[in-house]
Amino acid sequence: MTEQRSTSALLYLSGVTVSFDGFKALNNLSLLVEPGEMRAIIGPNGAGKTTMMDVVTGKTRPDSGEVVFDGKSDLTKLDEAHIATLGIGRKFQKPTVFESHTVRDNLLLALAGLRSWYKLLLAAPTRAENARLDEILTIIRMTEQQHMPAARLSHGQKQWLEIGMLLAQDPKLLLVDEPVAGMTDVETETTAQVLREINKTHSVVVVEHDMSFVRALGVKVTVLHEGSMLAEGTLDQVSADPRVVEVYLGR
Amino acid sequence: MITRFLVQGMDRNLRLFILLVLAVGIALPLLNQLVPPGNPFHVPAWVMQLIGKYLCYALLALALDLVWGYCGILSLGHGAFFALGGYCMGMYLMRQIGSRGVYGNPLLPDFMVFLNYKQLPWFWHGFDQFWFAAIMIVLVPSVLAFALGWFAFRSRVTGVYLSIITQAMTFALMLAFFRNDMGLGGNNGLTDFKDILGFPVQSDATRGILCFVSALALALGLVASAAVVSSRFGKALTAVRDAESRMRFLGYRVEGYKLFVFVLSAAMAGIAGAIYVPQVGIINPSEFSPANSIEAVLWVAVGGRGTLIGPVIGAFIVNFGKTWLTGALPEVWLFALGALFIVVTLLLPKGVVGLWGQIKTRSRERRARAPA
Ligand SMILES: Nc1ncnc2c1ncn2[C@@H]1O[C@H](COP(=O)(O)OP(=O)(O)OP(=O)(O)O)[C@@H](O)[C@H]1O
Numbered sequence: 280m281t282e283q284r285s286t287s288a289l290l291y292l293s294g295v296t297v298s299f300d301g302f303k304a305l306n307n308l309s310l311l312v313e314p315g316e317m318r319a320i321i322g323p324n325g326a327g328k329t330t331m332m333d334v335v336t337g338k339t340r341p342d343s344g345e346v347v348f349d350g351k352s353d354l355t356k357l358d359e360a361h362i363a364t365l366g367i368g369r370k371f372q373k374p375t376v377f378e379s380h381t382v383r384d385n386l387l388l389a390l391a392g393l394r395s396w397y398k399l400l401l402a403a404p405t406r407a408e409n410a411r412l413d414e415i416l417t418i419i420r421m422t423e424q425q426h427m428p429a430a431r432l433s434h435g436q437k438q439w440l441e442i443g444m445l446l447a448q449d450p451k452l453l454l455v456d457e458p459v460a461g462m463t464d465v466e467t468e469t470t471a472q473v474l475r476e477i478n479k480t481h482s483v484v485v486v487e488h489d490m491s492f493v494r495a496l497g498v499k500v501t502v503l504h505e506g507s508m509l510a511e512g513t514l515d516q517v518s519a520d521p522r523v524v525e526v527y528l529g530r
Numbered sequence: 531m532i533t534r535f536l537v538q539g540m541d542r543n544l545r546l547f548i549l550l551v552l553a554v555g556i557a558l559p560l561l562n563q564l565v566p567p568g569n570p571f572h573v574p575a576w577v578m579q580l581i582g583k584y585l586c587y588a589l590l591a592l593a594l595d596l597v598w599g600y601c602g603i604l605s606l607g608h609g610a611f612f613a614l615g616g617y618c619m620g621m622y623l624m625r626q627i628g629s630r631g632v633y634g635n636p637l638l639p640d641f642m643v644f645l646n647y648k649q650l651p652w653f654w655h656g657f658d659q660f661w662f663a664a665i666m667i668v669l670v671p672s673v674l675a676f677a678l679g680w681f682a683f684r685s686r687v688t689g690v691y692l693s694i695i696t697q698a699m700t701f702a703l704m705l706a707f708f709r710n711d712m713g714l715g716g717n718n719g720l721t722d723f724k725d726i727l728g729f730p731v732q733s734d735a736t737r738g739i740l741c742f743v744s745a746l747a748l749a750l751g752l753v754a755s756a757a758v759v760s761s762r763f764g765k766a767l768t769a770v771r772d773a774e775s776r777m778r779f780l781g782y783r784v785e786g787y788k789l790f791v792f793v794l795s796a797a798m799a800g801i802a803g804a805i806y807v808p809q810v811g812i813i814n815p816s817e818f819s820p821a822n823s824i825e826a827v828l829w830v831a832v833g834g835r836g837t838l839i840g841p842v843i844g845a846f847i848v849n850f851g852k853t854w855l856t857g858a859l860p861e862v863w864l865f866a867l868g869a870l871f872i873v874v875t876l877l878l879p880k881g882v883v884g885l886w887g888q889i890k891t892r893s894r895e896r897r898a899r900a901p902a
């Protein structure tokens with residue numbers, strides 16, 4: 280299905296292989312994400328989901344295969360900062376916020392725009408930037424905590440802040456790794472709402488184990504197993520697939 | 531825009547502290563010059579000189595804290611930038627001696643006559659002009675820092691490896707400067723200075739001015755550092771310290787940030803060394819000794835890294851201790867230094883300034899709990 284190179288795809292992976300000391304974390308993986316799409320990626324532990332994101336964001340170089348963004352940028356040749364400025368934002372599996380900065384400063388650092396050191400020396404946040412920060416704080420429901428150091432946030436709040444930082448970057452494509460790990464059911468439900476809202480204006484790839492969350496997203500699902508794609512379709516379709524059942528139950 | 535940049539960084543405590551530094555730099559020379567000896571308020575010249583020296587150490591500590599405390603780069607070679615600034619000043623001071631040297635050679639400093647130099651080495655040209663020396667004091671350490679940082683940061687050398695590289699740098703420079711054929715006085719270094727900008731270096735009045743200049747340099751260093759660390763650049767800088775790869779994924783070119791503070795810090799260290807040299811009257815290769823750079827790290831740790839006041843306080847505390855101990859019990863000093871290192875690492879991770887903050891919050895809590 281993905282053999283043919285689609286020019287319209289936002290993210291295009293073809294035949295990507297990554298090995299760590301001979302162990303293939305990704306094995307000839309191919310994947311297509313269309314502009315505006317939200318895609319859920321599921322798969323058992325060690326299936327290669329995080330590694331796939333590492334490849335897309337330039338953290339890990341594939342041994343072979345193609346990774347193309349927006350039909351033109353070859354991501355295997357670019358570094359992290361460059362890929363980020365192309366418009367790919369990432370939320371990590373383990374929340375990594377800037378602990379000693381306040382919530383608001385975390386968002387300010389993530390805010391799309393100024394990145395060069397000499398410009399930041401003299402720049403103050405503009406009115407537009409401040410307005411955008413207020414807006415994001417409202418979306419992630421953290422206006423009250425905005426002046427609190429991120430170190431004092433709860434695990435769930437850190438996840439929220441990370442999603443806010445992702446929004447602040449205003450990327451074309453958001454890669455979200457396990458956003459609801461450690462969240463309560465209510466928080467999980469709200470996260471799904473927020474992601475659906477974000478998906479109105481952004482393309483999203485979200486990795487998650489939590490099936491009720493994936494169901495709440497209601498989008499096309501890709502199942503990874505041992506570094507390759509096992510199945511693709513709606514959640515109901517893939518959960519009916521005997522190979523998927525075996526992978527999940529056979530553990 | 532520039533004034534806002536400079537003022538925004540200073541909170542009330544820091545402003546008071548900067549005023550205190552300036553007050554010391556003004557009061558000591560005045561009390562030395564205007565109050566006659568014998569009067570209890572007279573400040574002897576040696577005290578003034580000692581404080582002037584400490585002020586230079588404090589500026590070096592501040593420079594080191596900028597890279598270590600705010601950007602997480604533990605440099606174990608900052609003494610090298612200090613010494614390079616010192617050598618540039620020393621070269622100027624040597625050229626000022628003119629024909630008053632022991633050999634009376636109008637062009638060549640004594641050590642060159644002694645070593646049978648026929649002409650002035652090329653890199654000594656220009657150092658008879660103060661403005662040229664002043665430029666070199668900033669430029670030489672900056673260029674070295676830029677070259678080292680360029681390679682290290684681009685190849686993502688971090689942590690212990692970077693510390694080792696900086697330590698190796700200062701060690702290599704020490705060995706190089708020990709050689710007579712470097713043309714910088716070898717083992718003995720540069721000394722026997724006569725005057726600076728026409729004023730005799732040895733006179734109390736000149737010493738007073740140098741003490742004031744040290745305080746002024748430290749004050750300006752504090753203002754500049756405060757402006758840098760409280761700007762958006764500074765926020766990005768501490769973010770690089772706390773989560774470097776996260777910053778890369780946000781699209782920041784981390785190398786540029788590191789390189790800028792590293793070079794800025796080296797320039798500040800160079801200035802500190804340059805003001806130090808006329809006050810102690812000598813610069814020799816032992817200033818490059820790795821132990822010096824490690825001591826500077828200790829000043830920052832004792833005072834409190836990642837704060838602006840901390841390194842200044844740390845430099846004063848440790849050096850008072852050193853001056854006192856090396857006088858009273860010289861053999862104990864190295865052990866005391868080692869013990870201090872252990873105590874600070876184990877008990878005072880945030881240094882004296884952090885301890886002060888803890889005491890303040892605790893007493894506030896106690897007051898809040900006490901029945902009204
Ligand atoms: N840097 C690395 N060095 C060696 N092995 C690695 C490295 N990164 C990942 N792996 C291995 O590659 C495999 C895939 O890991 P990955 O983190 O992509 O899995 P995942 O699908 O994200 O799993 P999880 O659901 O637990 O997050 C795992 O077996 C992991 O141990």
Ligand SMILES: [Mg+2]
Pocket residue numbers: 328329330372456
């Ligand atoms: Mg993972």
